[in-house]
Amino acid sequence: MKGSEKSRLIEQFASRFDSFVLPLLFIALVVVFSILSPAFRTTFNLVSTLRFTSFIAVGAIGMAFCIMNGDFDISVGSMLSLVAVIGSSMLPVIGGVPAVMFTLIFASFLGFVNGVFVTKLRIPAFITTLGMMFIFRSFAYIYTNNTPVYIQNKFWLFIGNGKVAGVPFAIILMLLCYVVAWLLLRKSPFGRYVIAVGTNRDAAVLSGINVDRTKIIVFTLVGLFIGIASVIISANLGSANPGMLGQGYEFQVITAVVLGGTVLGGGNGNLWGAFFASMVITYLKNGLGLTQVDSYWQFVAIGLVLIFAVAMSRVKFTVLGQKEV
Amino acid sequence: MVKFLKLYEKIGIFIFLVAGAIFLSFASPHFLQGDTLFNVVAQGTYGAIVGFGMTLAITSGGFDLSVGAVMALTSVFLSILIPFIGIPLAILVSLIVASFVGFINGLIITKLKVNPLITTLAMMTIIRGVALIVAGGRQIVIHQKVFMELGTGKTLGIPNPIYIMVILFVIFYFILYHTPFGRHISAVGSNESAARISGLNVDLIKIAVFVLVSFTAGVAGTIRTSQTLIGIPTMAPGFVLVAITVTILGGTSLAGGRGNLWGTLFAGIFISMIYYGLNIIGVQIFYQMLSVGIVLILALFIDGIRNRYLETLKAKGLKV
Known part of the structure; x- marks a missing residue:
């Protein structure tokens, strides 16, 4: 009996792994860096890093839907750059609110195009979006002639830098996005379709789910959240740079998910x-930066974190899988 | 129609190549001169060489996104090692380092069972980071002018990189089509579990494939470094797109199992012709990236239509 007791404990540990390991990891990270670096433990740094978290965390929502659906989208970094430069260049012409709306719609449209390509051409999403990654980036270069767009509009800047009752608006926006996404995933038929398609595509087709439509909507959602993230980050930086913006973003977002x-x-x-x-990633980068670790090590650190995460999820599956046998 | 599609898969890119060449010979009076032709082919060597490796990887059902970073790492190692141990030994060590990256890729994919896309995506960042750390974030100038011969010199009037490409082509052609190992690669790519059940050492085959991909990236990195005489840790940022485009354009099936090395060779030269053509028109460098992206999507588009057509035929009960 002792053996089965033990295996049950392991199984419980494995199935709850994500829910408690990440917050623990986050706390450990903050404690370690707070001891190592006085600059890290200031309220200012902790809050402004949380603002950068929102940039990754919002993009991660769309990617989470996409990965649950069994796909990938690695064009997000370039898409972010393209919609940021086009949206912010509209600001002097059409004003703040319409420009933000335009950015969101345009980003959703780009996601929609990705979705149509993936479903109608039946090419793995990874390859399609790899091609789109370069197409978006080169459009961003061509559109701006490789010069950054500076942003002066108050409304746009407010989204990245403004505060409501002392709390940065970007953080409120991020939490709002998460609540909406959670409702969509857990309380709507659409969320169940997404998971059904991702779990077993053929079974989903047989049970009458329109797989192509689900996938296209998911890619459109990816675009929408990328649109929000692009406004946040370009407002935060005060400019939209076609070359720098969103470099390696797809990587950070996939790692987060x-x-x-x-x-x-x-x-x-x-x-x-x-x-x-997303919190772990941003605070890890921030901490490494403030403890004067060579910035190139950040690439290595995040790459290792990604491989570690995927390998851990394999271990988890082996543990859970053995129980079923 | 099926026959046409089969034929297209084999020689489609060759038709593109000839059509492109005819177009360019009208558009530019210099195109048909020997030097220009050789230059176009020589510029196509990087894409083709890494394409050979990528063809093996895609045939085995994998992918490698880390090739650009491996090129950069090779470049950095060359520039650091050449002053100390001489050119031949430096090239040897750098190629071993490059192949070792592939070995790590293979280990993570087969032993930790991490998806190849994610593994090589992560390794792309890690290796780029390592290249920057080793080089201290700087570009390192190589002062040994002799090294330049490798990438820019000519033997019997033909640029040296073309010889390297042809030698590698022959080797990879032999490996893929005339050895048991090559047949095993195809077997793993078309049905991994069947290959495993029939007693193939799937893990070993995959590791070997990833070592070969990184090796080709190392060779391409060496050629490029010798042409500029600078070790560049940020070398070839979007190169993986070119390598994958070349492979798919050449007719290697994304589904795995069927590799087309002739196609890869011609597609490498074709991409280089597009660059040359764009240079004639005098467009900016961004458009080159755009054109490669569009060519990739176009190749996928044709691949998708072909698969759909074959699927409907299968549904009708025809043998394809």
Whole structure:
């Protein structure tokens, strides 16, 4: 009996792995860096880093849907840059609110195009979006002639830098996005379709789910959240630079989602895990930067974190899988 | 129609190549001169060489996104090692380092069972970071002018990189089509579990494939470094797109199992012709990236239509 007791404990540990390991990891990270660096433990730094978290965490929502659906979108970094430069260049012409609306709609449209390509051409999303990644980036270069767009509009800047009752607006926006996404995923038929398609595509087709439409909507959602993230980050930086903006963003976002416990290949995922993972990533980068670690090590650190996360999720599956046998 | 599609898969890119060449010979009076032709082919060598490796990887059902970063790492190692141990030994060590990256890729993919896309995406960042750390974030100038011969010199009137490409082509052609190992690669790509059940050492085959991909990236990095005489840690940022485009354009099936090395060779030269053509028109460098992206999507588009057509035929019960 002792053996089965033990295996049950391991199984429980494995299934709850993401829900408690990430917050613990986050706390450990903050404690360690607070001891190492006086600059890290200031309220100013902690809050402004949380603002950068929102940039990754919002993009991670769309990617989480996409990965649960069994796909990938690696064009997000370039898409972010393209919609930021086009949207912000509209600001002097059409004003703040319409420009933000335009950015969101345009980003959703680009996501829609990705979705149509993936579903109608039946090419793995990874390759399609790899091509789109370069097309978007070169359009961003061509549109701006490789010069940054400076942003002076108050409304646009407010989204990234403004505060409501002392809390940065970007953080409120991020939490709002998460609540909406959580409702969409857990309380609507659409969320169940996404998971069904990701778990078993053929079964989803047989049970009457319109797979192509689900996928196209998911890619459109990716675009929408990228639009929000692009406004946040370009407002935060005060400019939209076609070359710098969103470099390596796809990588950070996928890392956040996978580290958050959503399994590659589709199926049920963990939205809040993606949120905590975004915090871990941004505070790790911030901490490494403030403790004067060479910035190149950050590449290495985040790459290792990603491989570690995926490998851990394999271990988790082996443990859970053995129980079923 | 099926026959046409089969034929297209084999020689489609060759038709593109000839059509492009005819167009360019009208558009530019200099195109048909020997030097220009050789230059176009020589510029196509990087894409083709890494394409050979990528063809093996895609045939085995994998991918490698880390090739650009491996090129950069090779470049950095060359520039640091050449002053100390001489050119031949430096090239040897750099190629071993490059292949070792592939070995790590293979280990992570087969032993930790991490998806190849994610592994090589993460390794792309890690290796780029390592290249920057080793080089201290700077570009390192190589003062040994002799090294330049490798990438820019000519033997019997033909640029040296073309010889390297042809030698590698022959080797990879032999490996893929005339050895048991090559057949095993195709077997793993078309049905991994069947390959495993029939007693193939799937893990070993995959690791070997990833070592070969990184090796080709190392060779391409060496050629490029010798042409500029600078070790560049940020070398070839979007190169993986070119390598994958070349492979798919050449007719290697994304589904795995069927590699087309002739196609890869011609597609490498074709991409280089597009660059040359764009240079004639005098467009900016951004458009080159755009054109490669569009060519990739176009190749996927044709691939998708072909698959759909074959699927409907299969549904009708025809043998394809």
